[in-house]
Amino acid sequence: MIKISTKSQYGLRAMVYLAKFPKQISSIKTISKSEDIPFDYLEKIISKLEKSSLIKSKKGVQGGYFLAKNPSKIRIGEIVRVLEGDIVLVKCISGQKGCKCTRERECLTKSFWKKIQDSLNSALDSLTLEDLIK
Amino acid sequence: MIKISTKSQYGLRAMVYLAKFPKQISSIKTISKSEDIPFDYLEKIISKLEKSSLIKSKKGVQGGYFLAKNPSKIRIGEIVRVLEGDIVLVKCISGQKGCKCTRERECLTKSFWKKIQDSLNSALDSLTLEDLIK
DNA sequence: ACTAAAACCGACAATATTAGTCGGTTTTTA
DNA sequence: TAAAAACCGACTAATATTGTCGGTTTTAGT
Secondary structure (H helix, E strand, O other), rough: OOOOOOOHHHHHHHHHHHHHHOOOOHHHHHHHHHHHHHHHHHHHHHHHHHHHHOEEEEOOOOOOOEEEEOHHHHHHHHHHHHHHHHOOOOOOOOOOOOOOOHHHHHHHHHHHHHHHHHHHHHHHOOOOOHOOOO | OOOOHHHHHHHHHHHHHHHHHOOEOOOOHHHHHOOOHHHHHHHHHHHHHHHOOOOEEEEOOOOOOEEOOOOOHHHHHHHHHHOOOOOOOOOOOOOOOOOOOOHHHHHHHHHHHHHHHHHHHHHHHHOEHHOOOO
């Protein structure tokens, strides 16, 4: 079944939360409570988002996280790709190493999957965090 | 990682195979060999396609499978949805039973996922089997 | 009528991925 | 100096995917 992982769903909700309170620093505890996301899991998700510079952190008491840039500069696609890893519908989409497309029919379908992949990515990139919060 | 299951990839390739040889009946063994798909697994995939009337079968010696309708009448989306089950990016997309959207922010993101889901489905429906084989 | 080739079927097993947990260490503010 | 928070890596549990197996039924050809 094709679906978006809870990781991405949680991640997007966390980002939307941060976007809604741009002036303040929010702790994992706070986000976790208001968005009803398991604390320890959210920690891992947030950590990924921080490592790819979508958000920044402040350690210690009163610490927490905040967006690294303006919500209008953050496309949803960026968030999803950080969390899901790259969106690759089928392996070996265009002649990478280890990719032996000997069968012509196989490659017929591959170029189709590639189209779908592109269309998915551009759909994800068509909106920014700012678009979501209003 | 967002990806298309091998089930759908195999299924699409099998359908493309059948579309390429419209006049003849192809056995699982034949398709399995020419497309390099595990026989037993392909059997299960084919069985699903048959139950949803995308293909038809003939039992016994010289039996096999063939498309139930013209390739131009079969959208790739139909094939994928049969094999993947419905494409539901997130549970509870719009007020189904058991869906308690108490949080406004949560639903903000849900309507976004709904958009992505729709766009994915229409991308899958934009091409037919016939489009693929030429 | 018999045999072999095929569809048809349901249960099982192996593997991979996702989702979540846990026990710590480090940093910083009050 | 104590508490709150980020930060980190290893682990476990649950679920989904991928594939296997052992059969039964149907049918064409001999």
